[in-house]
Amino acid sequence: MNSAPSAIAVRSVSKSFGRGDAMVRVLSDVSVEIGVREFFTLLGPSGCGKTTLLRLIAGFEELDSGDILIDGVRVDHLPPFRRPVNTVFQSYALFPHLTVAQNVAFALELQDLPRAEVRRRAGEALEMVRMGALAARKPAELSGGQQQRVALARALAPRPKVLLLDEPLSALDLKLRKEMQIELKQLQAEAGITFVFVTHDQEEALTLSDRIAVMQGGRILQLGTPREIYERPAHRFVADFIGEINLLEGQVSGHGKVRLDCGAEISAGAGQAAGARVTVAIRPERARLVRGGVLQAEVTHVAYLGTATIMQLRLADGGPFLLRAAADDLPAIGGRVQVDLPSDALQVFAA
């Protein structure tokens, strides 16, 4: 283990809002270490506490319990302006009385840099988000996506050690969003900034992140690389939330055998006691159309995507099953097919 402190350490942090009967627990015992220069993503459904965690790190909310360390220093008692982090706010929070250029120069001016330096660095940040041409506008004269890009430039301009980004690309159209994703990733690597990135777009999370924390209901359910999260989800919720997956209910019928509710019996669920209800999960691209496969199904829908074919199947018990196959496998709708579930592609979750 190297002894360098992590960029951010969150230790057993809990946070509630309100008091008495109206009290809601928003974060429960959240712990995470984020490495220097890491692109770290918080991923989870709306209301799971992502923004709250960012606000705690930035210093806008007070902890109920636990510690937060930035660069190895406890920051619990530091006001936001003494913390070496900048935020791209979910609501943008651009200053309406200042122009785009003045917004971006705000932090630089506070650092008492020379005027020319301020102008140069603000200009650079604006160019990066392709807003140089609109530098003289006021925020009210910009579209949502343009405002979001200004918010990004404003937080980047002072080159913080840690940047907290709360869904910074959510208002952009797909093309611009893809471009900005690449730009962000490049910038993060080049400037050596630690990113704590919030999104509820799982594809964005998978493509950009070094590590992802999947959150639900104020807890981190799983922490890992995109690959680990995608291929080895630790929870049924994570499996369901990230990418497409088939969840088949069943019952453990004896050593390493599960009888699915659709009638098929498969080998899976080794560590489970006989009789236990389980959920067996498999990604659409890992299931295979094989004559003599264990699942009997009827084709209900076929979508040809060019690179692949997505098939919607109906199992014996009426449940749906999604299957992704090579582009030339085109069974007829209404046809009967058999599906094989390779045992190394299966995940079993206790129900």
Add this chain to the structure above:
Amino acid sequence: MSGTAPLRRAGLVGPALVTVLVLVGVPLCIMVWVSLLGRGTTIGVDWQSVPSLANYARLIWEEDFDGTLLFNPTYLSILWRSVWQAAATTAICVLVGLPVALWMASLPRGLRNVVILLVTIPFWTNLLVRNYAWLIILREDGAVSWAVNALWPFGPVQLLYNDTAILIGLVYSFLPFMILPLYAVFEKFDWRLLEAAYDLGANRWRALRRVIIPLAMPGIIAGSMLVFIPSLGSFVTAALLGGGKSMMMGNLIQMQFGQSRNWPFGAAISVVLLALMMLVLMGIALWKKRAEQST
């Protein structure tokens, strides 16, 4: 179609225009006319006299026994003191009103309404009565005077019958006019902007200067006009708390229409006061326009 639109617009604007003309324009004309006339013997104005600028000249020069004009600084110094006094009142009201309004906006909703009520309660009482109250508070053998003198190391202090007393009275009278427009701004204020300022490294003072005050400017301007204009014309406070020693424009005017029975001179001072206020308003408007262009 296009011919009726201007007509209809005239019809809509008409009533407002007539009201303004009758209630503001006509009295104003009468006032300017009276300011040009001579002093009467029975009712304070001689309607038959020949119009002249003599009343305005009197503000600056006084006629010697032999008819030569001598510079007379009395009225100009009263004018100057009034403007200064009103400006100081406005400045103090901004300094006090801003934190109070900020504090009010930070209260829970239910409590806010209570505080607004408390701020407006003084309006339920007559201004004269409230000034008499200050007379009692600041009087020489009062508790406040005693406490100040006990703490103040440099000799005895008199609280009443001086410019400070007038200033206290004016600030007290007009502070609500500053607090309320400022509160109206802060009530709608997007506090996330303050968080953004902190986040970008602004401490509380710099966030106040660079974000809160610029965004509160409309409220500060509105409040300043609401405080400055009545302060400049006020006479009750100066008469009571100033002990009649320090004369203000308002007292001067009131005296001309009262004891002195010199309506034309009173009207002339009023016209000057009005012109002054117009100048201030125009200055503010110009400054606002410049500020908007420069950003």
